[in-house]
Amino acid sequence: LLYLYQGFWCPQVSIKGMMLFQQHFKAQETDLILASIPKSGTTWLKALTYTIVNRSHHSLEKSPLLTNGPHGVVPFLEFDISSRNQFLEQDNLPEPRIFGTHSPYTALPCSVKDSAAKIVYVCRNPLDMFISYWKFSVNILKENEKHLSLGDAFDKFCQGLHGYGPFWDHLLGYWKASLERPDKVLFLKYEDIKKNNVPCIKKLATFLGIPFSVEEEKQGLIEETSRLCSVESMKNHEATMTGTGPLGIPASAFLRKGKVGDSLNYLTPSMVSRVENLIQEKLQDSGLSFCLSS
Numbered sequence: 001l002l003y004l005y006q007g008f009w010c011p012q013v014s015i016k017g018m019m020l021f022q023q024h025f026k027a028q029e030t031d032l033i034l035a036s037i038p039k040s041g042t043t044w045l046k047a048l049t050y051t052i053v054n055r056s057h058h059s060l061e062k063s064p065l066l067t068n069g070p071h072g073v074v075p076f077l078e079f080d081i082s083s084r085n086q087f088l089e090q091d092n093l094p095e096p097r098i099f100g101t102h103s104p105y106t107a108l109p110c111s112v113k114d115s116a117a118k119i120v121y122v123c124r125n126p127l128d129m130f131i132s133y134w135k136f137s138v139n140i141l142k143e144n145e146k147h148l149s150l151g152d153a154f155d156k157f158c159q160g161l162h163g164y165g166p167f168w169d170h171l172l173g174y175w176k177a178s179l180e181r182p183d184k185v186l187f188l189k190y191e192d193i194k195k196n197n198v199p200c201i202k203k204l205a206t207f208l209g210i211p212f213s214v215e216e217e218k219q220g221l222i223e224e225t226s227r228l229c230s231v232e233s234m235k236n237h238e239a240t241m242t243g244t245g246p247l248g249i250p251a252s253a254f255l256r257k258g259k260v261g262d263s264l265n266y267l268t269p270s271m272v273s274r275v276e277n278l279i280q281e282k283l284q285d286s287g288l289s290f291c292l293s294s
């Protein structure tokens with residue numbers, strides 16, 4: 001069930017958390033906020049950022065990422081922290097604290113926007129994001145619960161009626177912020193990370209203020225980070241096979257194919273051209289474009 005909250009269609013389970021997050025969260029200067037619309041690569045961004053930030057604390061084979069999973073090591077502000085009212089406990093976390101959020105840019109607390117806290121946003125082409133979202137909704141529903149047909153879900157998606165939609169408004173909020181404040185907001189695309197994994201990991205580390213040293217590069221640490229966080233490797237992490245993610249959803253549900261262009265196996269040519277027209281209409285003059293296939 002979705003409710004309109006500050007201009008965005010949010011799932012009922014996250015509204016209270018978003019309100020509490022907005023009202024009570026006090027950002028610290030060193031905080032890292034990983035933002036996205038669901039099914040855009042949140043799990044991947046969490047794994048990469050956690051691994052980059054903690055690379056000097058433990059060897060990659062002993063990373064807590066393997067046992068606790070990306071959603072365990074990087075909690076969601078509106079689900080994990082706010083809904084459990086754990087704001088005070090969070091003050092004791094080691095710096096830099098890393099949090100995930102699906103909150104639109106406009107709904108972020110002032111303390112996040114006004115402090116030196118850094119924000120990384122990951123977006124994905126709308127076709128793949130939509131199919132990933134639809135597959136996820138169908139998979140996590142219990143057997144006897146009804147789900148929308150692909151066609152109905154697609155119509156709603158095009159009208160902006162999906163979790164944290166409209167898609168366009170969500171990404172444009174962060175996109176504009178990244179243009180205005182490039183030192184504060186890094187805007188990444190799923191397709192770029194997929195295609196240029198090593199340069200993107202380097203860019204992320206540099207943005208976070210912890211660039212890989214020449215020595216680390218020689219040791220192959222970037223490639224190791226890339227491998228550890230690849231969809232193939234993550235499917236075999238203990239946390240994925242046995243653990244749960246946010247809202248008690250099996251962790252394995254957050255890793256499906258992890259490909260660019262998979263949506264083209266599900267959508268008709270007319271659906272694709274409808275989204276292409278929307279991209280044209282909604283993103284014109286923004287400077288943003290998408291790669292729809294690999």
Ligand code: A3P
Pocket residue numbers: 036037038039040041042043044047128131132133135229230231232234254255256257258259262
């Ligand atoms: P697919 O359903 O297309 O496979 P989110 O993490 O925002 O919920 O997004 C989930 C999507 O990201 C799923 O896409 C999932 O397979 C993909 N994904 C998760 N981890 C990934 C990784 N390490 N590398 C690439 N894609 C990943």
